[in-house]
Amino acid sequence: MFGNKAHKVNILESPVSTISSSGHWFFATRKTIEEYVPGILEKYSFESLIRKSIVWINSADSLGMVLFFILAFIINPWIAAALTFLFHGWWYFSKSAFVSVSLTPVLSFLNHEFVQLLIAGVALSFMGMNGMYLALGLGTLIFFLFKLGLMRRVWDKVDKNRKSNQLPLNDRVLKMLLVRLSIKENIAPDDVQRLEDHVQQAVINFNTRKKK
Numbered sequence: 001m002f003g004n005k006a007h008k009v010n011i012l013e014s015p016v017s018t019i020s021s022s023g024h025w026f027f028a029t030r031k032t033i034e035e036y037v038p039g040i041l042e043k044y045s046f047e048s049l050i051r052k053s054i055v056w057i058n059s060a061d062s063l064g065m066v067l068f069f070i071l072a073f074i075i076n077p078w079i080a081a082a083l084t085f086l087f088h089g090w091w092y093f094s095k096s097a098f099v100s101v102s103l104t105p106v107l108s109f110l111n112h113e114f115v116q117l118l119i120a121g122v123a124l125s126f127m128g129m130n131g132m133y134l135a136l137g138l139g140t141l142i143f144f145l146f147k148l149g150l151m152r153r154v155w156d157k158v159d160k161n162r163k164s165n166q167l168p169l170n171d172r173v174l175k176m177l178l179v180r181l182s183i184k185e186n187i188a189p190d191d192v193q194r195l196e197d198h199v200q201q202a203v204i205n206f207n208t209r210k211k212k
Contacts, residue, residue: 011047024054026170037178039187049181053174055108056095060155061146062110064088068142069123077135084142085151092155093169099176101184116147 010021018026030046040049064084071080109115120143127136145151159169167175181187 011050018050020050020054022054024050024057024170025168026050026053026174027168028171028174033178037182037187040178040182040185043185043187044181049174049177052104053170053177055104055111056099056173056177057152057170058111058149059095059107060088060092060152061149062107062116063091064151065116065143065146066110066119068139069119072123072127072132072135072139077132077138080135081138081142088146088151089155092152093159096169096172096176099173099180101177101180116143 012019012021013029015031016027016029018029030041033046033049034041064087067087068080068084071083074080120139124136124139124143127133127139156169
């Protein structure tokens with residue numbers, strides 16, 4: 001219920017990339033997935049694959065917010081905030097290694113706007129009523145930074161400094177999701193490596209055109 005509404009995004013496809021209405025960019029396209037992971041689109045629509053990937057991309061914000069509201073009641077708010085930002089960056093760059101089909105609905109639930117507002121509202125209200133004003137201020141700041149995706153934009157800028165032959169973060173998540181779903185559906189994921197090679201070449205071509 002929550003996941004479908006939270007991640008009902010439109011998908012815009014071009015011959016070389018896929019862009020969601022929420023601003024997530026993938027170099028993989030429907031055509032490349034059909035070519036390199038045959039059979040997977042018979043089980044899952046291209047749009048659903050992109051939306052599942054977006055769930056994992058956005059999970060850094062929801063998990064980071066929950067982490068802060070837990071730590072702020074246990075340790076110094078400044079330390080809690082520092083650990084939260086460290087976790088957010090680590091998870092954002094490492095999340096592809098943890099992609100799981102079974103955990104996707106859980107993260108989709110946490111990503112839902114109503115759930116985030118409920119968690120933040122309860123935690124911030126409790127902080128205010130108990131005179132935890134530093135935690136309240138930091139919690140409010142972190143909520144808006146994560147809710148608006150501002151920290152993800154910071155990490156995206158950092159990621160742009162990667163080598164051109166490295167797979168972009170979003171496509172890395174999509175690749176791992178395809179592997180997990182292929183295994184679940186008993187579809188041989190052997191060609192996923194060829195999909196990665198194709199995406200890497202698309203990135204190189206895109207960066208080359210930008211420099212001209």
